[in-house]
Structures are given as structure tokens and as C-alpha cells.
Amino acid sequence: xxxxxxxxxxxxxxxxxxxxxxxxxxxxxxxxxxxxxxxxxxxxxxxxxxxxxxxxxxxxxxxxxxxxxxxxxxxx
Amino acid sequence: xxxxxxxxxxxxxxxxxxxxxxxxxxxxxxxxxxxxxxxxxxxxxxxxxxxxxxxxxxxxxxxxxxxxxxxxxxxxxxxxxxxxxxxxxxxxxxxxxxxxxxxxxxxxxxxxxxxxxxxxxxxxxxxxxxxxxxxxxxxxxxxxxxxxxxxxxxxxxxxxxxxxxxxxxxxxxxxxxxxxxxxxxxxxxxxxxxxxxxxxxxxxxxxxxxxxxxxxxxxxxx
Numbered sequence: 268x269x270x271x272x273x274x275x276x277x278x279x280x281x282x283x284x285x286x287x288x289x290x291x292x293x294x295x296x297x298x299x300x301x302x303x304x305x306x307x308x309x310x311x312x313x314x315x316x317x318x319x320x321x322x323x324x325x326x327x328x329x330x331x332x333x334x335x336x337x338x339x340x341x342x343x
Numbered sequence: 344x345x346x347x348x349x350x351x352x353x354x355x356x357x358x359x360x361x362x363x364x365x366x367x368x369x370x371x372x373x374x375x376x377x378x379x380x381x382x383x384x385x386x387x388x389x390x391x392x393x394x395x396x397x398x399x400x401x402x403x404x405x406x407x408x409x410x411x412x413x414x415x416x417x418x419x420x421x422x423x424x425x426x427x428x429x430x431x432x433x434x435x436x437x438x439x440x441x442x443x444x445x446x447x448x449x450x451x452x453x454x455x456x457x458x459x460x461x462x463x464x465x466x467x468x469x470x471x472x473x474x475x476x477x478x479x480x481x482x483x484x485x486x487x488x489x490x491x492x493x494x495x496x497x498x499x500x501x502x503x504x505x506x507x508x509x510x511x512x513x514x515x516x517x518x519x520x521x522x523x524x525x526x527x528x529x530x531x532x533x534x535x536x537x538x539x540x541x542x543x544x545x546x547x548x549x550x551x552x553x554x555x556x557x558x559x560x561x562x563x564x565x
Binding site for chain 2: 276280281283284287328329330332334335
């Protein structure tokens with residue numbers, strides 16, 4: 268089994284990389300791009316039976332810095 | 344007085360920091376990230392600049408969870424002194440010993456130059472050799488030095504006199520121009536600028552030497 272963790276900067280935390288991507292999309296002629304936020308996706312291979320609570324603990328302890336980032340866990 | 348300086352894979356200012364401490368008269372022992380204990384009788388731990396673990400995941404995140412960092416947290420919680428510079432500051436925020444976080448520089452550029460700093464707070468062993476409001480010049484060299492924290496945390500830092508240094512001309516987008524912060528007990532300092540790169544005539548600038556000299560004096564008095 269696997270877990271997929273999405274980590275994003277929290278709303279309200281400035282994302283200069285997302286802003287740079289937005290500018291680049293605009294430069295390529297894509298209209299109507301209001302905003303871009305850039306995050307990361309972490310896929311974790313897990314032993315059968317690992318619980319979502321365990322993955323949440325991984326997020327709290329290491330995968331996300333909850334001062335600036337939010338995360339979501341998807342068991343797949 | 345004894346200092347320990349940590350080396351992680353990717354640290355690159357560890358020997359400079361050692362020189363800073365030694366020049367001020369401290370005995371220095373180097374420790375490795377896998378070490379599970381600090382040397383006996385250590386007064387202060389220095390966490391150097393660099394790119395520990397290649398900045399993978401987040402700057403300082405892997406280092407903050409290394410065996411030696413667990414001991415550094417214990418040392419700090421027992422009232423020991425810690426100085427984290429640049430990547431060391433990032434490590435200290437990741438351990439939770441200091442509040443806030445360091446984001447990518449607002450202009451997305453790696454910035455390496457000397458910058459003016461204002462000494463904001465002199466009530467600490469690190470800053471007592473400066474005058475309040477004094478302007479000094481210290482080099483910065485970082486890609487992720489954009490200090491951020493929520494408004495309540497920033498207000499508390501200011502009210503408690505825990506902003507040690509502010510940038511004269513904000514180079515990286517840091518909230519309220521903050522360049523360095525102290526812990527609540529004022530014994531842990533994290534700062535993005537590099538005082539160890541400004542402590543010898545050969546480096547062209549000795550503004551950082553006073554930090555180490557007065558720190559050594561304070562430890563000797565303690």
C-alpha cells in the first residue's frame with residue numbers, strides 16, 4: 268500500500284515560486300491565470316495495515332513544517 | 344569555556360565558526376551529526392551555515408531530526424547556550440527551539456553580500472557587546488532567509504525584546520526586517536547573517552568578532 272501526501276504553503280504565506288510560475292505562464296500567453304501556488308507531493312510505500320494516523324504523525328514530525336505549510340494525506 | 348560545533352553532511356561554515364569561537368578564547372570540540380552525546384562540559388553549541396543534507400525536503404528539516412540535534416534540544420532545554428547561523432538558524436526553527444520559519448527569498452535569488460544590520464536588543468550574551476540601535480555590517484549568503492511567523496508571534500517577539508538584529512535594507516523579504524531572533528530565555532540565538540565571516544582583519548571586516556568576544560566574556564563570568 269501507499270500513501271500520497273500533499274504539502275502546500277498555507278494560505279496567506281507568500282509563495283514567491285508560485286508567483287514566478289504565474290509570471291512565466293503569463294509570458295507564454297496564457298490568459299486568465301489568477302494565481303499559482305506551488306507545493307510538493309510525497310509518495311510513501313508502506314507495510315500493509317499502516318494507518319492514516321501513522322502517516323499523519325510523519326507529516327507532523329517531518330514531512331510538513333506546520334508553521335508555514337498545510338498537508339493532506341491520501342491512502343492509495 | 345567550551346563550545347561544540349556540529350558538522351552535518353553539507354555544512355560549509357563549520358570550520359569558520361570554530362575559528363570564531365577559538366579566536367575569542369573558547370575551547371572547541373567538533374561533533375558529527377550522528378553523535379549521540381555532546382562533549383562533557385559544553386557551554387555553547389554552534390550550528391553552522393551550509394546546506395545540511397542538500398536542503399532536501401526543507402532547509403534544516405533533516406538535520407533537525409538527526410541524533411545530535413536531539414541532544415542540542417536537551418542542552419537548550421536545560422538552559423544551555425546555542426548559536427545557529429544561517430542554515431543553523433533554519434535548523435533551530437525546524438527543531439522548534441526558535442519560532443517562525445525561513446522561506447525562499449522574496450526575489451527568488453541567492454544573495455551573497457555584506458549588509459547593514461541594526462542591533463535591536465543588547466540584553467543577551469550574544470549582543471551585549473554592541474550598543475542598542477548600533478549599525479554593523481555582516482555578510483549574508485542564503486537562498487532561504489525570508490523570516491516569517493504569524494502576527495501574534497511577531498508581536499510577542501517584539502514585546503519581549505527577542506528581535507536581536509534587523510536588516511537595514513531588507514534583502515530577502517523577511518517579516519519586519521528580522522535578521523535574528525532569541526529564545527524566551529535569551530540563550531538561543533538564530534541569525535541569517537554570518538558573524539564568523541566578519542571576525543578577522545583578513546576577512547576585511549571585524550564587526551562579527553565582538554559577538555564572539557563578548558560571548559566568551561559572558562560565559563567566563565557565568
